[in-house]
Amino acid sequence: MGLIRALPLPVRLPLIRGGLAAVRAARTRGWPAASLDGLKPGPLIVTGFLDEVLGIGAAGRATIEALSGAGLEVIPHHLRPAMRRVWSPGAMPPLSAGPGGVWLIHANAPEAEIALMAHDPADWVNRYRIGYFAWETTEAPSSWARTARWLHEVWVPSRFVADAMGRAFDRIGRPEEKAKLRVMPHPVSAPAGITPAPERFNLDPAKQHALVMFDGRSAFARKNPWGAIEAWTRAFPEPAANAQLLVKAVSLDADRGAGRRLKALAAERPDIVLLEEHLTALELWSLLASVELVLSPYRSEGFGLVQAEAMAVGRPVIATGWSAPAEFIDDQSGVLLPYRLIPVRDPTGAYNRGEWAEPDIDACARALRDLLDHPDKARALGAAGPARVARLSEPWSRDNLSRLPMAAFLSQTC
Numbered sequence: 001m002g003l004i005r006a007l008p009l010p011v012r013l014p015l016i017r018g019g020l021a022a023v024r025a026a027r028t029r030g031w032p033a034a035s036l037d038g039l040k041p042g043p044l045i046v047t048g049f050l051d052e053v054l055g056i057g058a059a060g061r062a063t064i065e066a067l068s069g070a071g072l073e074v075i076p077h078h079l080r081p082a083m084r085r086v087w088s089p090g091a092m093p094p095l096s097a098g099p100g101g102v103w104l105i106h107a108n109a110p111e112a113e114i115a116l117m118a119h120d121p122a123d124w125v126n127r128y129r130i131g132y133f134a135w136e137t138t139e140a141p142s143s144w145a146r147t148a149r150w151l152h153e154v155w156v157p158s159r160f161v162a163d164a165m166g167r168a169f170d171r172i173g174r175p176e177e178k179a180k181l182r183v184m185p186h187p188v189s190a191p192a193g194i195t196p197a198p199e200r201f202n203l204d205p206a207k208q209h210a211l212v213m214f215d216g217r218s219a220f221a222r223k224n225p226w227g228a229i230e231a232w233t234r235a236f237p238e239p240a241a242n243a244q245l246l247v248k249a250v251s252l253d254a255d256r257g258a259g260r261r262l263k264a265l266a267a268e269r270p271d272i273v274l275l276e277e278h279l280t281a282l283e284l285w286s287l288l289a290s291v292e293l294v295l296s297p298y299r300s301e302g303f304g305l306v307q308a309e310a311m312a313v314g315r316p317v318i319a320t321g322w323s324a325p326a327e328f329i330d331d332q333s334g335v336l337l338p339y340r341l342i343p344v345r346d347p348t349g350a351y352n353r354g355e356w357a358e359p360d361i362d363a364c365a366r367a368l369r370d371l372l373d374h375p376d377k378a379r380a381l382g383a384a385g386p387a388r389v390a391r392l393s394e395p396w397s398r399d400n401l402s403r404l405p406m407a408a409f410l411s412q413t414c
Helices: 009-027 055-069 080-085 109-117 143-152 160-170 177-178 227-235 251-265 282-288 303-314 361-373 377-394 398-403 405-409
Strands: 044-048 074-078 100-107 128-132 153-156 181-183 210-216 242-251 273-274 294-297 319-322 334-337 339-342 354-360
Touching: 009 354, 044 080, 044 282, 055 074, 055 100, 055 128, 055 303, 074 080, 080 109, 109 143, 109 319, 109 405, 128 143, 128 242, 128 405, 143 160, 143 177, 143 294, 153 160, 160 177, 177 181, 177 361, 210 273, 210 282, 210 303, 210 361, 227 242, 227 251, 227 294, 227 361, 242 251, 251 273, 282 303, 294 303, 303 319, 303 377, 319 361, 334 361, 334 377, 354 361, 361 377, 398 405
Parallel strands: 044 074, 044 100, 100 128, 128 153, 153 181, 210 242, 210 294, 242 273, 294 319, 319 334
Antiparallel strands: 339 354
16 A cells, blocks of 8 residues: 555556455445344444544544534544555454444545445444535546445535435436435534634734645645635735735645645745645634635535634635535625636546536635725624534534434434
8 A cells, every 4th residue: 555655646546446446346245235124222433534634534523523512422433444454354343332323434435435344244234324425526426326325324514515416326326315315514613712823823913814725635626726826926916015825735745746836836926825734623723713814716615614614713715606615605704706617627537527616716816805905894704704604503403413313223312
């Protein structure tokens, strides 16, 4: 696996997918489709990338916090060790000491399959199983829909993802499985005590700061940092004296060519600052609170965690007016950019089907100047954000969770 990780992403992805397909063919033979027969009450287990600096890891932690806040006792289960174990023969350890209950796999379909393969089916066949998927174009992969045969429900964080999954179910001839889909937006709330700390991030308090934040593992083409930089240079043809664009990025080596290009672009302007430091979850919240606005001219989002977290700390967001963030951002809490839909083109091969948006970069540049030149307007938009984001947590209330099918299979009550 170490050698594979050293390969360029367009080469690495097909090798990983091919290896997983071979393991899947051997391990999933004879697995029963999800059924209510034989299910037993028991614990609530949540599997995910719970201790990792990943968007899906942060979302998994938020899920556990929301379930715990509703009075449920959660057994956290880390996915990364299971991913390593799936390649190794030998006995597979149990998920927990107790049988039955609910197993919520907070990971996308390929990783959910790995979690299933890494554990003895005899251990999980009597558990109510939920996958929690997020996809980012108009059409989810057919393989994701096929994974649902072993799950009782598929939770998704937005109506956008539900529609993409629905098209995948139609494509494989299983439209009836769309009944498994349940929209459960990620519950987003800022931790208590989060305050701006510009000195922690070497931000000049005399300057205004716009922030674009992304993970190189999420595909440069989709996150579109180039659009943010181009919008900035159009808004400020000459380097700004009292404003900076802060580009917070991790895992730029996931696509080495794109990473080098980003560094070169940032180096051309003194008012563009690249921050690659790994930050803790609390530090990321503090960073969001330390800037004047968040810029996100993405091409597509399955949810939009950065945008929601920025709104939770009262920062306005300039975002492409399409896909999941447009379900919770409105013109009272942010700026939604006009766009046109284009076929998906991703050099890494991570995305190869459907459409996504090309945002209007001129409109983005105008919005940038407008909010930086009119800080009162920016503050008013930011002030509306927390209430908008708070609505995302409504499905996670104690009353709502108690009405979900999974409640029947918990040894505890909501």
